[in-house]
Amino acid sequence: MIRWLKFNLVGGIGIGVQLAVLAALKGGLHLNYLLATTLAVEAAVIHNFFWHERFTWKDREKITSPFARFAKFNLSNGLLSILGNLLLMRVFAGLFHLNYLAANLIAITLCSLANFMVSDRFVFQTMASKLNHRSRIARLSL
Numbered sequence: 001m002i003r004w005l006k007f008n009l010v011g012g013i014g015i016g017v018q019l020a021v022l023a024a025l026k027g028g029l030h031l032n033y034l035l036a037t038t039l040a041v042e043a044a045v046i047h048n049f050f051w052h053e054r055f056t057w058k059d060r061e062k063i064t065s066p067f068a069r070f071a072k073f074n075l076s077n078g079l080l081s082i083l084g085n086l087l088l089m090r091v092f093a094g095l096f097h098l099n100y101l102a103a104n105l106i107a108i109t110l111c112s113l114a115n116f117m118v119s120d121r122f123v124f125q126t127m128a129s130k131l132n133h134r135s136r137i138a139r140l141s142l
Contacts, residue, residue: 003056003057003120004116006055006056007052007056007116007119008112009055010048010051010052010055010056011048011108011112011115013047013051014044014045014047014048014051015044015105015108017040017043017044017047018040018041018043018044018104018108019040019101019104019105021036021039021040021043021044022036022037022040022100022101022104023101025039025040026100033089033093033094033100034086034089034090037085037086037089037100037104038082038085038086040104041078041081041082041085042078042082044081045073045074045077045078045081045082046074048073048077049069049070049073049074049077052073052119052123052124053066053069053124056119056124057119057120057124060124060126061126061127063125063126063127069123069124072122072123073119073123076118076119076122076123077115077118077119077123080111080114080115080118081108081111081115084107084110084111084114085104085107085108085111088103088106088107088110088111089103089104089107092106092107
């Protein structure tokens with residue numbers, strides 16, 4: 001429960017980063033809302049990785065390099081966030097004509113739980129959970 005709260009604290013600050021970048025790119029530079037969303041999500045992903053590494057999962061043993069964890073985070077959480085945000089922005093802002101910032105808040109909220117699970121089980125995985133996962137795969141192949 002504590003880790004979930006930490007995850008949401010970091011994510012809440014990341015929402016601020018994402019919305020600020022989105023507002024600057026869409027409102028200030030007048031980029032297309034989908035391109036602006038992609039860049040804003042990536043800015044939040046980078047921010048969130050930095051703080052999850054140093055705050056949310058700082059107690060976890062490090063079984064991979066920081067670069068490997070960043071790559072895993074970017075390819076899992078980043079991809080999930082970008083694809084989820086783009087799809088949901090297309091629906092809420094594009095089809096339903098919601099304000100792009102309100103639509104983005106809805107998209108962020110809907111992607112949050114999946115991002116936590118991927119981070120906890122894949123990116124910041126412990127050696128014990130990695131070995132447990134391997135043993136389950138071995139049993140399935142028997």
